[in-house]
Amino acid sequence: MILASIPSPPQGVWHVGPVPIRAYALCILLGVILAFLWTRRRYAARGGDADLTVDALLVAVPAGIIGGRAYHVLTDHQRYFGPGKNWVDIFKITNGGLGIWGAITLGTLAVWVLFRVKRVPLAPFADAAAPAIVVAQAIGRLGNWFNQELYGGPSTSSWALEIYRRVDETGMPDPVRGHSTGEVLATVQPTFLYELLWNLAVAAVLVWAERRFRMGAGRVFMLYVAGYTLGRFFIELIRTDPATMVFGDIRINVVVAAVVFALAVLALIVTRGRDRRGETALR
Known part of the structure; x- marks a missing residue:
């Protein structure tokens, strides 16, 4: 028996006149803003030019969007x-479909250039x-909750997620842009929440590790990649949404x-x- 469960939001899109306000986009925007402000502060503390963060x-943002969409299209080309x-x-990115792998890869490449x-x-x-970055990813996962x-x-666990039936103005099913009827279609594993919590844990480990071991030379970033991919590997095994299968x-x-993950661990080794050495200590 389900003693408690996590409700999904009644809707993920609101309209102000003809303009749709998408919760997913707001979550990504909030994540980007917080990542920018925190990175700016941390980089300045290392002796870097804070304006370079701008x-x-x-x-990084446009490159990340292009890279994320390209990865999604390549790996789900059958759609x-x-x-x-x-x-x-x-080109209809508002319909969903951004791969974090492509976003981080192309965004990092753009910043490297x-x-x-x-x-x-x-x-x-x-x-x-x-x-x-990993905190921004955690905030972005809230967008999946709204969608x-x-x-x-x-799942029948106490932290199961309720999936509602959503319909549009005509009563036709519309799981993303519609509004909830209150009918619970299923209670499922909230993998978005698992990844959100894992990402926050990774961020905490990164901050602790760089202070404890005085990590530098890009090793904090390598540890981020290793930490994120470790959790994503196991979370991905739980997900049941449609995906491209290989092997x-x-x-x-x-x-x-x-x-x-293997490449990141190798880089750390x-x-x-x-x-x-040569960097200003973090405040």
Whole structure:
């Protein structure tokens, strides 16, 4: 018997006149703002130029959106190409579909190019940004809660998530843009919440580890990658939403998480012994 459960929001999209206000977009925006402010403070504490954080934001955000969408389209190409599909839908990012792997990869690459052009070392900035990025990811997961998406299988635990029937103004089913009828369709594993809590734990570990071990030379960022992918690997195994399968019946994000985790751990091993010599101590 379910003693308690987590309710989903009654809706995830509101309209101010003809303008849709999407909770998912607001969560991402809030995460970006907080990540920017915290990174700016941390980078300045390391002796970096705080204004450079603004430049990084201006290149990282659009690159991250493009990279995230590109990853989604490539790994879920069957949704956009083939009989009955309209390839123009790849540009409709408001309909959902941003892959964190592509967002972080292209966003990081864009910032790397920026710092190369300005002839500023990237490692101190990457270390300063690492915990802020993973906190932003945690906040972004709240958007999945509003959208009733990315959850696991049926659950009767006390922390199960209620999935409501949502309909549009005509009464037709619309799980993302509709409003709840109050009917509970299922109670499921809240994998969005698992990842949110894991990301916050990773951020706490990063802040502790860099102070305890005086980590530098990009190693805080490497630890972030290793920590995030470790949790994502196991959380991905619980998720039941449609996904591209590889090697038979393995979700592609499980494979990506495993490979990136291994690379991050290898990078940490190869760079062990490097510290923050030459950097200003964190306040």
